[in-house]
Amino acid sequence: MSTPQIMARGLDVRIGKHHILKDVAVDVPPKKITVIMGPSGCGKTTLLKCFNRLIDLTENVKVKGKVIVDGQDIFAPGVDVIAVRKKMGLLSQRPYPLPMSIYNNVAYGLRIHGTRGHDTLDAKVKHYLEAVGLWEEVKHRLREPATALSIGQQQRLCLARGLAVEPEVILCDEPTSALDPVAAKKVEELLVKLKADYTIVLVTHVLRQAKKLADQVNFIYLGEIVEQGPADELFANPKETLTKEYFSGEIGY
DSSP: OOOOSEEEEEEEEEETTEEEEEEEEEEEOTTSEEEEEOSTTSSHHHHHHHHTTGGGGSTTEEEEEEEEETTEETTSTTOOHHHHHHTEEEEOSSOOOOSSBHHHHHHHHHHHTTOOSHHHHHHHHHHHHHHTTOHHHHTTOTTSBGGGSOHHHHHHHHHHHHHTTOOSEEEEESTTTTSOHHHHHHHHHHHHHHTTTSEEEEEEOOHHHHHHHOSEEEEEETTEEEEEEEHHHHHHOOOSHHHHHHHHTSSOO
16 A cells, blocks of 8 residues: 555644544545545544644644644644645635636736746646636636636636646545536546546545545544545445444434
């Protein structure tokens, strides 16, 4: 088995009086889709925020334990948090395009990281829009506001914007929950395609989506990892009672 790109060990998170994550241990293998699934409110998004240190922005948060990314404990003193976040592209539940043109949404991160010259920017914007299957749909309207796109197109644009800063990992927090079935299918197909080049962590409570996309599954319940393993094994033969109840629908999503 390949060395995990992300490892959490003894990860414990409290927000105020609430104990959100409890001694979590998770391995995320490279160039796979790792699904974190479980009912709403069980700590899935909090775990995701630990992977890119966005948890730091939460008030009254206390984090213990380790999150090791590419061999480095990202919660160790002196870690460059900006560099950590640059490795992690993020696709949220709802798309949040920047209040600018389609073109400039993709070019924004490129410019921040030093890309200059119209020809270079044009080529890179086209490349990343092609990577998310959006170029043919928008190539004649690049100067229009991003908000003119459909919500499904906006979500793929946000993904293109994230890919443009060349992350190693794509973190997806319920990325299709706000989309219609056709747009959701496009995003799902895109994630399968992108795992050839990126490590993907997908938070979802949709069992159908997990079965369709996952290579690795982590089932979390009330802040604890109940069961984890290869998706085909876990879905075919869950060992823990809670996992069986969740997969059968006895525990609500």
